[in-house]
Amino acid sequence: xxxxxxxxxxxxxxxxxxxxxxxxxxxxxxxxxxxxxxxxxxxxxxxxxxxxxxxxxxxxxxxxxxxxxxxxxxxxxxxxxxxxxxxxxxxxxxxxxxxxxxxxxxxxxxxxxxxxxxxxxxxxxxxxxxxxxxxxxxxxxxxxxxxxxxxxxxxxxxxxxxxxxxxxxxxxxxxxxxxxxxxxxxxxxxxxxxxxxxxxxxxxxxxxxxxxxxxxxxxxxxxxxxxxxxxxxxxxxxxxxxxxxxxxxxxxxxxxxxxxxxxxxxxxxxxxxxxxxxxxxxxxxxxxxxxxxxxxxxxxxxxxxxxxxxxxxxxxxxxxxxxxxxxxxxxxxxxxxxxxxxxxxxxxxxxxxxxxxxxxxxxxxxxxx
Numbered sequence: 001x002x003x004x005x006x007x008x009x010x011x012x013x014x015x016x017x018x019x020x021x022x023x024x025x026x027x028x029x030x031x032x033x034x035x036x037x038x039x040x041x042x043x044x045x046x047x048x049x050x051x052x053x054x055x056x057x058x059x060x061x062x063x064x065x066x067x068x069x070x071x072x073x074x075x076x077x078x079x080x081x082x083x084x085x086x087x088x089x090x091x092x093x094x095x096x097x098x099x100x101x102x103x104x105x106x107x108x109x110x111x112x113x114x115x116x117x118x119x120x121x122x123x124x125x126x127x128x129x130x131x132x133x134x135x136x137x138x139x140x141x142x143x144x145x146x147x148x149x150x151x152x153x154x155x156x157x158x159x160x161x162x163x164x165x166x167x168x169x170x171x172x173x174x175x176x177x178x179x180x181x182x183x184x185x186x187x188x189x190x191x192x193x194x195x196x197x198x199x200x201x202x203x204x205x206x207x208x209x210x211x212x213x214x215x216x217x218x219x220x221x222x223x224x225x226x227x228x229x230x231x232x233x234x235x236x237x238x239x240x241x242x243x244x245x246x247x248x249x250x251x252x253x254x255x256x257x258x259x260x261x262x263x264x265x266x267x268x269x270x271x272x273x274x275x276x277x278x279x280x281x282x283x284x285x286x287x288x289x290x291x292x293x294x295x296x297x298x299x300x301x302x303x304x305x306x307x308x309x310x311x312x313x314x315x316x317x318x319x320x321x322x323x324x325x326x327x328x329x330x331x332x333x334x335x336x337x338x339x340x341x342x343x344x345x346x347x348x349x350x351x352x353x354x355x356x357x358x359x360x361x362x363x364x365x366x367x368x369x
Contacts (some may be wrong), residue, residue: 180363271297
């Protein structure tokens with residue numbers, strides 16, 4: 001294999017794919033490598049950790065067919081440190097890879113590509129495909145992934161649930177204490193129920209470049225592929241059953257408030273400062289007579305804090321909540337006004353959503369009063 005490529009193109013692609021390469025302590029040394037493959041003038045860089053793979057097709061000046069794998073991190077750092085606008089030549093011979101760029105030269109020991117894990121194929125004719133604008137894709141996922149769990153003992157909760165209902169595609173995530181749901185695509189024909197690992201979606205979000213306009217999602221029974229321009233990410237789906245989350249969404253909370261989002265974030269942050277020693281527990285209390293929502297916290301070690309927001313209040317109520325969960329929910333709402341709803345006895349879940357757009361809902365379980 002032999003190819004010539006610009007420093008900028010190679011460094012950018014290696015920086016992208018090397019994130020997926022497994023660390024040096026891997027029991028399979030080849031998983032620390034990047035597969036460089038040239039075929040009919042098209043060059044791809046591929047890494048995998050067996051659960052997920054990333055492929056970046058890069059434009060080259062010239063290429064001769066062939067393939068080799070080399071340590072991803074070493075090659076990425078070498079390319080990154082070369083002068084910009086330099087042309088890099090890569091040539092493999094008997095698992096030795098010679099890299100030259102102007103007055104810089106290096107030889108890296110590679111591994112034959114035969115040992116590189118074969119990536120599974122997705123039969124696009126038997127799969128389900130969705131396409132959507134990149135801005136909507138990114139905004140929707142960012143609202144949801146924050147609610148996915150990091151507890152690997154409950155695998156189904158460590159991913160985002162792509163599911164169709166009543167002709168629409170929704171995405172949802174929960175960690176058992178909070179739940180986020182987003183109407184992702186309206187009016188779809190194909191049905192899907194699939195749990196995509198949170199780590200995969202975080203990598204997808206990091207891999208979207210500024211020039212990408214559309215994201216394509218392709219699902220089969222056991223895996224998913226995301227296409228973003230010249231980048232593809234293939235991942236196993238989580239084998240498990242996602243909770244029947246829709247029954248957890250409250251139909252009619254007693255206390256319903258419309259609040260300024262930035263002001264609510266501000267006072268929740270202030271209350272949270274005093275709640276660090278008490279497991280981030282803050283109190284939200286509505287007062288019908290005063291027409292305010294109070295947000296406060298009391299700490300025996302630090303002191304106490306109390307703030308208020310003026311709003312229309314039809315019912316007195318009080319609820320305890322984790323300040324971090326509340327802040328994260330508010331941070332991904334994208335309107336100036338938000339709806340903040342809870343039960344007057346502190347039992348039904350707390351509901352946070354935009355005041356106008358109902359496509360996104362975030363539910364947080366209240367703490368014991």
